[in-house]
Amino acid sequence: MLTKLALTGFKNRWRDYLVLFSGLIMSSAIFYMFEALATNQDFLKQNTSISMVGIIFQFGSVLLTIITLVYISYANSFLLSMRKRDYGLFMLVGARKSKIGQLIWLETLLVGIVATVVGVAIGTGLTAGISQLLINSMNLSLHHLAAWYFPAALTTLLLYVGLFLLAGLFNLITLTKTPALKLLHSNEQPNRPQLKPGRQILEVIIGLVAIGIGYWSMANLGTLQLAGIGIALVTIVLGTYFLFNAIFVWLMVLLKRLPFAQRGLNGFTLSQLSFRIRNYTKMLSIVAMLFALALGAITVGMGFHTQTPLMAASSNAYDMGIVNATSAEKRQITALNPTTNVTYHFKAGKKAVYYQASEFNQHPFTTIEMRAKAQLDYKRVTQNAKQLSKSSLIYQLMQLQGSQHQQTAPVFLSSQDYQKLPQTEQHLTVFATNDVTQHLAGLKQLATTQRHRDKGLDKGMLGGRYGNYVMINGMYSGLEFMGLFLGIAFLAMLASCLMFKILSGADADKHRYVMLDKIGTTKRQLRGAINKEIAVLFILPGIVGVIHVLFGLQMFKMLMITSPYTGIWLPFVIFAGLYLLYYLLTINIYQRIVLQ
Amino acid sequence: MQTLIMTVSDLHKTYGKPGTKQYEALKGIDFSVQPGEFVGIMGASGSGKTTLLNMLATLDQPTSGEVTIHQQPITHLKGNQLADFRAKEIGFIFQDFNLLETMTAFENIALPLTLQKVATKKIKPAVEAVASQLGIQDFLSNYPNELSGGQKQRVAAARALINEPAMLFGDEPTGALDSKSARELLDLFTKINWEQAVSILLVTHDPFSASFCQRILFIKDGKIGQELQRGTTSRTDFYQQILDNLGTFEQ
Numbered sequence: 080m081l082t083k084l085a086l087t088g089f090k091n092r093w094r095d096y097l098v099l100f101s102g103l104i105m106s107s108a109i110f111y112m113f114e115a116l117a118t119n120q121d122f123l124k125q126n127t128s129i130s131m132v133g134i135i136f137q138f139g140s141v142l143l144t145i146i147t148l149v150y151i152s153y154a155n156s157f158l159l160s161m162r163k164r165d166y167g168l169f170m171l172v173g174a175r176k177s178k179i180g181q182l183i184w185l186e187t188l189l190v191g192i193v194a195t196v197v198g199v200a201i202g203t204g205l206t207a208g209i210s211q212l213l214i215n216s217m218n219l220s221l222h223h224l225a226a227w228y229f230p231a232a233l234t235t236l237l238l239y240v241g242l243f244l245l246a247g248l249f250n251l252i253t254l255t256k257t258p259a260l261k262l263l264h265s266n267e268q269p270n271r272p273q274l275k276p277g278r279q280i281l282e283v284i285i286g287l288v289a290i291g292i293g294y295w296s297m298a299n300l301g302t303l304q305l306a307g308i309g310i311a312l313v314t315i316v317l318g319t320y321f322l323f324n325a326i327f328v329w330l331m332v333l334l335k336r337l338p339f340a341q342r343g344l345n346g347f348t349l350s351q352l353s354f355r356i357r358n359y360t361k362m363l364s365i366v367a368m369l370f371a372l373a374l375g376a377i378t379v380g381m382g383f384h385t386q387t388p389l390m391a392a393s394s395n396a397y398d399m400g401i402v403n404a405t406s407a408e409k410r411q412i413t414a415l416n417p418t419t420n421v422t423y424h425f426k427a428g429k430k431a432v433y434y435q436a437s438e439f440n441q442h443p444f445t446t447i448e449m450r451a452k453a454q455l456d457y458k459r460v461t462q463n464a465k466q467l468s469k470s471s472l473i474y475q476l477m478q479l480q481g482s483q484h485q486q487t488a489p490v491f492l493s494s495q496d497y498q499k500l501p502q503t504e505q506h507l508t509v510f511a512t513n514d515v516t517q518h519l520a521g522l523k524q525l526a527t528t529q530r531h532r533d534k535g536l537d538k539g540m541l542g543g544r545y546g547n548y549v550m551i552n553g554m555y556s557g558l559e560f561m562g563l564f565l566g567i568a569f570l571a572m573l574a575s576c577l578m579f580k581i582l583s584g585a586d587a588d589k590h591r592y593v594m595l596d597k598i599g600t601t602k603r604q605l606r607g608a609i610n611k612e613i614a615v616l617f618i619l620p621g622i623v624g625v626i627h628v629l630f631g632l633q634m635f636k637m638l639m640i641t642s643p644y645t646g647i648w649l650p651f652v653i654f655a656g657l658y659l660l661y662y663l664l665t666i667n668i669y670q671r672i673v674l675q
Numbered sequence: 676m677q678t679l680i681m682t683v684s685d686l687h688k689t690y691g692k693p694g695t696k697q698y699e700a701l702k703g704i705d706f707s708v709q710p711g712e713f714v715g716i717m718g719a720s721g722s723g724k725t726t727l728l729n730m731l732a733t734l735d736q737p738t739s740g741e742v743t744i745h746q747q748p749i750t751h752l753k754g755n756q757l758a759d760f761r762a763k764e765i766g767f768i769f770q771d772f773n774l775l776e777t778m779t780a781f782e783n784i785a786l787p788l789t790l791q792k793v794a795t796k797k798i799k800p801a802v803e804a805v806a807s808q809l810g811i812q813d814f815l816s817n818y819p820n821e822l823s824g825g826q827k828q829r830v831a832a833a834r835a836l837i838n839e840p841a842m843l844f845g846d847e848p849t850g851a852l853d854s855k856s857a858r859e860l861l862d863l864f865t866k867i868n869w870e871q872a873v874s875i876l877l878v879t880h881d882p883f884s885a886s887f888c889q890r891i892l893f894i895k896d897g898k899i900g901q902e903l904q905r906g907t908t909s910r911t912d913f914y915q916q917i918l919d920n921l922g923t924f925e926q
Contacts, residue, residue: 341789341798342789342795343789343790343792346778346782346785347775347777347782347786350775350777350778351777354776591775594773594775595786596758597734597761597767597773598767598790599759599763599787599790600758600762600790601754601758601759602755602758604758604790
């Protein structure tokens with residue numbers, strides 16, 4: 080009978096359960112996505128040359144577990160608040176505590192297990208989808224990536240079921256210890272926002288100091304090594320929490336005193352925000368952290384992506400060199416609209432590759448000369464036969480000579496001397512396009528036919544920008560993928576955290592909006608108030624997150640050759656766009672719940 | 676004769692869609708209210724009195740019939756017009772106070788003014804004036820959960836009155852109050868009604884509350900069954916009259 084009652088409760092509040100379920104499913108799906116990379120040792124080893132990556136993932140797992148813990152405690156208190164009245168009612172009609180205890184336990188676990196199983200399934204799908212999308216759009220080459228990875232699923236299931244067992248226990252104690260009447264009337268009581276200047280100043284100081292330590296240790300990762308990441312993680316989480324806690328309350332009280340608060344529903348919005356201050360500070364700190372992680376991961380991922388062609392460009396001035404290019408190949412080259420396209424004739428001896436000096440005087444060869452310590456600081460130098468023969472940069476021509484002559488030094492002869500050589504004449508076509516990344520398909524085709532003809536190239540390196548691009552891309556693909564994949568995962572987690580928190584309060588807000596409607600508030604004003612309130616909750620952690628990222632990128636100075644801050648606007652703009660979408664979605668759902 | 680503040684003509688309300696099981700809550704209500712009148716509507720649970728109030732106060736739309744307040748037909752108001760009408764012409768007081776528990780008493784009272792974009796300078800004096808009239812000037816910085824039921828209801832009354840509405844509607848406003856607070860609130864209503872000539876329409880099933888009115892309409896099964904005028908009768912005698920009337924009316 081009670082089970083039947085419990086199920087009816089379920090039916091009546093399907094909308095709330097939908098919010099609860101979608102939140103939990105999202106969270107477990109993302110946890111699985113993360114674990115699918117983190118627990119897959121083969122993938123990590125194969126795709127990165129940096130040994131620290133594995134350990135970074137360990138730290139990431141710990142952080143995500145903490146976030147999950149908070150998330151589930153929110154979800155659980157939401158569940159509890161939904162069921163309190165029902166359980167109170169059951170007690171009033173004389174249900175035994177042990178029976179109710181069973182029900183609570185069962186319901187909590189059921190919700191947890193169903194959400195986790197569905198979450199893992201969705202996580203598998205997302206992993207497959209997102210990785211395909213990334214691999215195709217970013218030209219990544221990855222090995223050992225598995226969307227379905229059993230250890231990851233097991234980890235996710237164990238963690239979530241474990242946490243829900245705890246949550247069930249907690250619910251059992253809370254509900255059975257509370258008198259029935261109190262359960263029936265346990266509406267949220269607002270706590271008066273209090274200003275305790277002494278305590279708040281202390282909190283601000285602790286917060287700033289902690290964040291300072293965190294930033295410092297990220298910038299000095301070289302000396303601190305792994306400990307630096309640990310220190311940064313703890314101090315920044317704590318610092319963010321203290322800062323939000325101190326400043327948020329204070330800001331709301333201050334804003335309320337301004338004339339601004341007495342216009343339209345501004346006062347109401349500020350009251351709404353300060354009303355839930357305690358809950359929000361915790362959530363906002365988490366969201367700020369997730370924001371920083373997501374944005375940071377995407378920025379770093381894209382950083383590696385922009386770095387690859389730059390590094391390739393610093394290796395050679397030409398995209399590719401083709402020995403004895405066929406007329407079909409020449410046509411293909413012309414189709415690429417090359418900026419340079421020169422064919423040099425040569426005769427290959429045992430000790431040297433002989434060229435005619437006149438050809439090089441007519442079409443000088445461009446070399447790349449490194450200037451300063453930084454790897455990407457170079458200039459292009461065009462050299463004629465005489466200059467080239469003395470230059471140490473001549474290896475850049477050698478790289479283009481095909482597998483057989485890659486180790487053979489070029490010698491430049493006068494036309495008469497060249498004519499006297501008995502070897503058959505061959506020719507080398509070198510060309511450069513404006514941008515390797517824009518002609519990848521065409522270049523790949525040329526490389527394939529060339530490899531087909533020149534078997535040695537299979538093992539040896541294909542010289543030139545394209546060959547270097549492929550090699551560097553292979554090295555960085557893993558990092559790029561991890562950065563972008565995790566960035567997207569963290570972003571989804573952050574959004575679902577924020578949405579869940581905001582939407583779980585929507586039901587309690589409903590009567591306030593109904594009341595405002597009764598005293599003559601226009602729908603426009605109501606919508607405006609909702610938009611503003613939620614905008615504040617999105618913007619605050621956003622600002623803090625951006626600051627964290629700007630400092631956090633210091634960590635990658637060691638790993639990256641270009642400055643991690645290069646082209647930073649692009650990931651930021653993309654991220655802002657996605658974040659805006661989440662905001663619009665949240666206000667839309669919220670308005671549906673609150674304004675009907 | 677002065678123009679009427681409110682007229683209600685042939686008001687019907689049927690719940691349920693045609694074809695399904697329908698329930699007719701109001702079966703043709705006609706009456707009018709003079710400016711400055713204090714009218715009570717009485718009836719047992721399920722008699723339709725709350726339905727009637729919801730129609731009069733624009734919270735719900737009747738199936739047929741018309742209500743005018745200040746000669747303005749109100750049953751078909753929508754959107755911004757409806758919101759403006761509610762904000763300017765009428766005030767509500769509910770049984771469960773309906774205060775925003777996230778805002779102080781001051782902020783609650785000031786809300787209708789801020790919604791109407793009244794200049795900030797004018798808000799404070801207006802709130803203080805109405806608060807001192809209702810004897811809550813000392814509680815303005817408190818939150819609703821720090822106030823007693825009677826105080827909360829006076830805050831709600833202040834919020835309803837701050838826009839100087841043409842009509843004040845009360846839905847069992849003393850329902851959640853102890854007898855002392857209830858009497859104080861009703862005395863306050865009488866005072867406001869007398870001093871400011873605000874028309875008040877009170878829905879109640881409590882004869883004591885009703886005895887403060889000048890005229891009482893008894894509703895039974897969706898119709899006005901009887902009308903009682905207080906005239907020059909003292910309140911205690913009127914109370915007795917109501918009790919007698921209820922006795923026979925409900926039989």
